[in-house]
Amino acid sequence: MIRCIFLVLDRTYVLQNSMLPSLWDLGLDLFRENVLSREHVRERCFFGLLNLIKRERSGDTIDRCLLRNLLSMLNDLHIYHTMFEKRFLHETEESYSIEGSAKRSSMEVHEYLIHTERRISEERDLCLACMDHSTLKPLTLCVEEQLISKHTEALLSKGLSHLIVENRIDDLMRLYKLFSAVKDGIQSLCTHFNKHVKNVASLIVLDVSNDHTMVQDLLDLKEKLSNIVTKCFSKDLKFVEALREAFESSINKRQNKPAELIAKYVDQRMKSGNKEATEVELDRTLDQIMMLFRFIHGKDVFEAFYKKDLAKRLLVGKSASVDAEKSMLSKLKQECGGMFTGKLEGMFNDISHSKELMAQYRQHVTTKKEGKVPNIDMSVNILTMGYWPTYPPMEVQLPSYLVKLQDSFKDFYLSKHSGRKLSFRASLGHCVLKSKFKNGNKELQVSQFQALVLLLYNEATCFSFLQIKSDTQIEDSELRRTLQSLACGKARILTKSPKGKDVNDGDNFNLNTEFKHKLIRIKINQIQLKESVEENTDTTERVFQDRQYQIDAAIVRTMKTRKTLSHQLLLTELYDQLKFPLKATDIKKRIESLIERDYMERDKDNTTQYHYMA
Structure with missing residues (x-):
């Protein structure tokens, strides 16, 4: 009012005297010096303001206009930041420190997250409505510190696993959003997520009694967790890597068996008896299986069992889809290279060539009009020994008319491929x-x-x-x-x-x-037979035998190149070259075997040094 009365002085006298403050500034200075500089007045003012804010936080309805005007006045008086804001943030810290501890003890984690999100939103609204906007950042940090940062470990230990198991998508999204705002929050969340995945996946892998459901359980778990990473964690690469590492670690806690079971799972899905899946669904299943396949270290074990089962499907005609078989082969080749799939491709080529050969044989029989050949429709698959699993020969007594049929085909085949050896496998x-x-x-x-x-x-x-x-x-x-x-x-x-x-x-x-x-x-x-046990043991033993040959070859190859090498450097070379899991004890046995066979020798003065023997 005073300023309005003497406004003419502001426009004339003050403008002509640059050293003089405006009436508004003079009034503010006088009010600050004579009113708010008095501690008891200032304290009562601050107490009243903080009490209004406390009531607002408690859910009471307050006069926000009054609060806004008072805080605006403090800002105009230049004591908002220097005096009030510090006091306000300190009171806020104490208030939410008490509230955070109390609510964490009394609430479930998902309830606490909702409460925290609501509190942060309320503080933001109050700040933007009544306070200087520069207060928003320190205020938000203060609330997040007291409600999230101080309770990070407790919240994650108490509730993360439950939220994941219950597939609480909204709550996990809220958790990620809140933890993204605090220092090291995402790293802590990622660490606990990795730990949870390892615990759950390891239980599945190590539970021998549920081997028959292991692969499906792992696929279901991976799909669920991938969905959580995508929807709740914004495809954050930290969580993508944490999920990958956890699965790889867990699935290899039990050597060889997961690889075998994954191969058998493929066999079940590929068999023609599996009428449930369409071509699209089957291809999607194969993609999921390939995801598990990438995690296993003993890929040679998978290859051995996969080859054995593929052979049965091809020879008995039990494949649900040739296209699906070739699609799986293509996926394996893309993942592991042509060396891995060479024999598998050879099996497909043998089946294709056999069909062509049988067409030629039938034409030959018709043309020659061989009366001695019984009128029985026979189909023969010519298998290249190096491509297919080993099938032991079993001599049986055939009826004479079947012997004639076999001899007729054998004569035809050898006439086209002289020098080759052809033997029949009755077991197939x-x-x-x-x-x-x-x-x-x-x-x-x-x-x-x-x-x-x-x-x-x-x-x-x-x-x-x-x-x-x-x-x-x-x-x-x-x-x-x-x-x-x-x-x-x-x-x-x-x-x-x-x-x-x-x-x-x-x-x-x-x-x-x-x-x-x-x-x-x-x-x-x-x-x-409880064939599975015997046959599977034989297959596994053949894999181990192949590994021994590969270790021997790698050692000889390395020593031939390097001539002299220490034990530790040789181990390092082998770990780099060989793709299956290696134990130092296994390598040591192979080294001893090669020394006995004069491929290499120990240094006479240093037993940890080896020399290649030409």
């Missing part, structure tokens, strides 16, 4: 037998061993175990499993006496002329 053969029963004709899909047994019943209706063994020459344990499948399975083409699941030397087997089945074409499943 399979047939379709047309059978006549009282209740109708059936087509039986059987293995070659099952076929040899059933063909005997064209001559008689009853045979003893020993007669069958003598007439077929099938190896004893294989014959017992074959007879179990024919006489003790779901489709009982034969009847056994005496009854029982086990096949003994004194048993007799009769043709079941009363056989009934709703289907015309029936697959007679072969009884499996």
